[in-house]
Amino acid sequence: MTHEFLDLPQLTSATGIVRLPGSKSISNRVLLLAALASGQTEVRDLLVSDDTERMLEALKALGVCVSSLGSNGWLVKGCAGSFPVKQAELFLGNAGTAFRPLTAALALAGGDYVLKGVSRMHERPIGDLVDALRQLGADVAYLGNDGFPPLCLKSAMIRHGGVVQVRGDVSSQFLTGLLMALPLIGETATVEVIGELISKPYIEITLAIMARFGVLVKHDGWQRFTVAAGSRYLSPGVVYVEGDASSASYFLALGVIGGGPVRVEGVGRDSIQGDVKFADALADMGGQIEVGPNWMESRAPVGGLVGVDLDCNHIPDAAMTLAVVALFAKGSTTLRNIASWRVKETDRIAAMATELRKLGADVKEGDDFIRVTPVSLKPAAINTYDDHRIAMCFSLAAFGTPLRINDPKCVAKTFPDYFQRLSDVTTAAPVIAIDGPSASGKGTVAARVASALGFAYLDSGALYRLTALAAKRAGVDWNDESAVAAIAAELDVEFSETDILLDGGFVGDAIRTEEISSGASKVAALPAVREALLFRQRIFNKMPGLVGDGRDMGSVIFPRARLKVFLTASAEARAERRYKQLIEKGFSANLPDLLLDLQQRDARDSERSVAPLRQEADAKLLDTTSLTIEQAVNQVLIWSREALQ
Numbered sequence: 001m002t003h004e005f006l007d008l009p010q011l012t013s014a015t016g017i018v019r020l021p022g023s024k025s026i027s028n029r030v031l032l033l034a035a036l037a038s039g040q041t042e043v044r045d046l047l048v049s050d051d052t053e054r055m056l057e058a059l060k061a062l063g064v065c066v067s068s069l070g071s072n073g074w075l076v077k078g079c080a081g082s083f084p085v086k087q088a089e090l091f092l093g094n095a096g097t098a099f100r101p102l103t104a105a106l107a108l109a110g111g112d113y114v115l116k117g118v119s120r121m122h123e124r125p126i127g128d129l130v131d132a133l134r135q136l137g138a139d140v141a142y143l144g145n146d147g148f149p150p151l152c153l154k155s156a157m158i159r160h161g162g163v164v165q166v167r168g169d170v171s172s173q174f175l176t177g178l179l180m181a182l183p184l185i186g187e188t189a190t191v192e193v194i195g196e197l198i199s200k201p202y203i204e205i206t207l208a209i210m211a212r213f214g215v216l217v218k219h220d221g222w223q224r225f226t227v228a229a230g231s232r233y234l235s236p237g238v239v240y241v242e243g244d245a246s247s248a249s250y251f252l253a254l255g256v257i258g259g260g261p262v263r264v265e266g267v268g269r270d271s272i273q274g275d276v277k278f279a280d281a282l283a284d285m286g287g288q289i290e291v292g293p294n295w296m297e298s299r300a301p302v303g304g305l306v307g308v309d310l311d312c313n314h315i316p317d318a319a320m321t322l323a324v325v326a327l328f329a330k331g332s333t334t335l336r337n338i339a340s341w342r343v344k345e346t347d348r349i350a351a352m353a354t355e356l357r358k359l360g361a362d363v364k365e366g367d368d369f370i371r372v373t374p375v376s377l378k379p380a381a382i383n384t385y386d387d388h389r390i391a392m393c394f395s396l397a398a399f400g401t402p403l404r405i406n407d408p409k410c411v412a413k414t415f416p417d418y419f420q421r422l423s424d425v426t427t428a429a430p431v432i433a434i435d436g437p438s439a440s441g442k443g444t445v446a447a448r449v450a451s452a453l454g455f456a457y458l459d460s461g462a463l464y465r466l467t468a469l470a471a472k473r474a475g476v477d478w479n480d481e482s483a484v485a486a487i488a489a490e491l492d493v494e495f496s497e498t499d500i501l502l503d504g505g506f507v508g509d510a511i512r513t514e515e516i517s518s519g520a521s522k523v524a525a526l527p528a529v530r531e532a533l534l535f536r537q538r539i540f541n542k543m544p545g546l547v548g549d550g551r552d553m554g555s556v557i558f559p560r561a562r563l564k565v566f567l568t569a570s571a572e573a574r575a576e577r578r579y580k581q582l583i584e585k586g587f588s589a590n591l592p593d594l595l596l597d598l599q600q601r602d603a604r605d606s607e608r609s610v611a612p613l614r615q616e617a618d619a620k621l622l623d624t625t626s627l628t629i630e631q632a633v634n635q636v637l638i639w640s641r642e643a644l645q
C-alpha cells in the first residue's frame with residue numbers, strides 16, 4: 001500500500017467565502033425517511049461523500065428506486081414503509097449515520113438482512129440500540145462480538161407499541177435510529193431514555209426532519225418521546241439539505257486564527273444543526289462572529305484568542321476543532337463532557353491527545369475531557385486514524401508550523417475537496433525556488449536573496465551531501481538504496497548561521513570535497529532517498545519565508561513557490577568559476593577535468609528518473625554566463641519583490 005500524505009506549509013492568513021457541502025447528519029436522515037415515505041422526494045444539495053454513498057447503495061440494494069438528478073440532487077421513490085427487497089447483505093463502511101438508523105428500520109420493517117462495515121465499525125458499540133429493538137420483539141443477532149456489528153436481522157413479531165427504553169449516554173444515534181423507525185410499527189410507542197441524553201442537538205435534527213416528513217414526535221424534556229399511532233412518513237416533495245455545520249467549524253476557526261473574514265454559506269441562524277453553536281464557543285475564545293440567516297462569518301479578535309473551559313456535550317464533533325484552535329489561544333483550554341469521542345470513527349480523545357502532543361502541545365486527557373495548553377509548535381506528521389475530522393481539524397495547526405497529514409483522503413467521509421477549499425481561502429508562507437545545475441552560482445545568489453528579504457535559506461544540495469557523508473561514515477554503499485534512505489530519514493542535522501552540524505559535530509568543508517560531490521549526485525538519484533528527505537525540506541516552508549536552492553525546488557518540493565527561477569550558465573563558465581574558487585582556496589585544480597566532471601554530474605542530475613533537473617514551465621530563466629553575482633542577485637530580487645506583492 002502506498003503511503004499517502006499531504007504536506008502543508010505554514011499558513012499566514014485566511015480570508016474568503018466557502019460554500020459548505022451538505023450536512024452528513026441531515027443527508028443520511030433525509031435519504032432514509034424519503035425511502036420510507038409514501039410518494040417521491042427530490043433531495044437537493046445532498047452531501048457527496050463516503051457516508052452518503054453507503055446509504056445510497058444500501059437503499060438501492062433494498063430495492064428503493066433512487067436516481068441522480070445531477071448537481072447533488074437525487075430523486076427517491078418512497079416505499080411506504082416496506083422495502084421491496086426482503087433479503088440482503090449490506091456493507092455500510094464506517095458510516096454510523098447509515099448503520100444505526102438502518103438497523104432500527106430493517107429490524108422493525110421485517111426481512112432477513114446482514115449488516116456489516118469496516119473493522120472499525122465492528123468496534124463501535126450498538127448494543128444499546130439492539131437491546132431496545134429486542135424489547136419490541138425484533139430478532140437481532142450479533143455475528144461477531146456481543147454488542148457490536150456485524151448484525152443479522154430476521155423477521156419477527158413486532159410488539160404493538162408500548163414503552164421502550166434506550167440508553168442515551170453512549171451515542172445519541174441509538175435514539176435517533178429508534179425514533180426514525182417507530183412510525184413503522186403503526187401503534188403508539190414511547191421511548192424512555194435511560195441515563196443522561198448526550199448530543200441533544202442531533203436529536204433535534206432528527207425531530208425536525210421527521211416533522212418535515214409529517215411525523216410529529218411529542219416529548220417532554222429529553223427523557224420521554226412519543227410517536228402516536230397512525231404516524232406515517234409522507235414525502236414533502238422537495239427537501240434542501242443544509243450545509244454541514246461541523247464542516248463550517250474548520251472555516252470559522254480559520255477566520256479567528258488567520259485573520260479573516262472567512263464566510264461560510266449554507267448554515268446560519270435558521271439552521272437546525274446544533275453544531276452552529278460552535279460559533280458561540282469561538283466567540284467565548286474571543287473570536288468575532290457575525291451570523292446571518294444562512295451564513296456565518298468569523299474574524300480574529302484584536303487582542304488574540306484566549307483559552308476556555310467548556311462543556312462540549314452539545315457540539316461533540318465541532319469541539320474537536322476547538323482542541324486545535326486551543327493551540328493559538330492564551331492559556332489552557334479544557335473541553336469537558338466529551339466521552340462520546342471515544343466511540344466515534346476512532347477513540348478521538350486518545351487520538352487528539354497523541355497528535356497534539358506530537359506538535360509540542362501539553363495535553364491532559366481523562367475519560368471524558370481533554371485539556372490543551374499551547375507551546376510553540378514544531379513540525380510533525382499527523383496520523384488521521386481513518387477519521388475525517390482529525391484530518392480536517394489538524395490542518396488548522398498549519399498556522400503554527402508546517403506539518404504533514406497522513407492519509408488525507410479520509411476527508412472523503414464528509415468533505416472530499418476539503419484541502420482544495422482550505423487552500424482557496426488561505427495564504428501560505430512564501431517560497432522563492434531557485435534551481436539549476438552544479439556551480440551555476442545559485443547557492444550564493446539564493447543565500448544573498450534570502451538575507452536581503454529577511455527569509456530563511458535552504459541549501460537542499462547540502463542534505464544530499466550530508467546523506468552521502470553520513471553513509472560513508474557508516475560504511476554504507478552509496479548504491480544501497482534502502483540503507484542510504486534509512487540514513488537520510490534519520491539524519492541528525494542542524495543548520496546554524498555559518499555551518500552545519502551532523503550528529504552534533506560541525507561538518508565544514510567535509511561535504512564539499514569532490515568525492516562527496518560525486519556521492520551526493522549518486523544518492524540523489526535514489527527515489528527512496530529523495531522521499532526520505534522530502535518532509536525535512538518542506539518544514540522550511542514557514543514564516544517569514546524561504547529561499548530554497550537545488551534541482552527540484554520548484555518542481556517537486558515547493559511546486560506552489562511564489563517565484564521559480566532556473567539559474568544556469570554555460571558549462572565552460574561554471575567550470576572556470578569552480579577552478580578559480582579552488583585555486584583561491586589554495587587547492588590544485590585542472591580545468592579540463594573540472595569541466596568533464598561537471599558535464600557528467602549535469603547528465604546524472606538531468607537524466608535520472610526521479611526529480612530530474614529541468615526548467616519548469618512557470619520558472620524564469622536566468623543565464624548568468626555573462627553576469628556578475630550582484631547582477632544575478634539584483635535580477636532575482638526584482639522578480640521576488642514582484643512575486644511577493
Ligand code: DC
Binds near residue numbers: 464525550551553
Ligand atoms: O547543489 P549541490 O551541488 O550542493 O548538490 C549536490 C548534489 O545533490 C547534486 O549532485 C544534485 C543533488 N541535488 C538534488 O538532486 N536535488 C536538490 N534539490 C539539490 C541537490
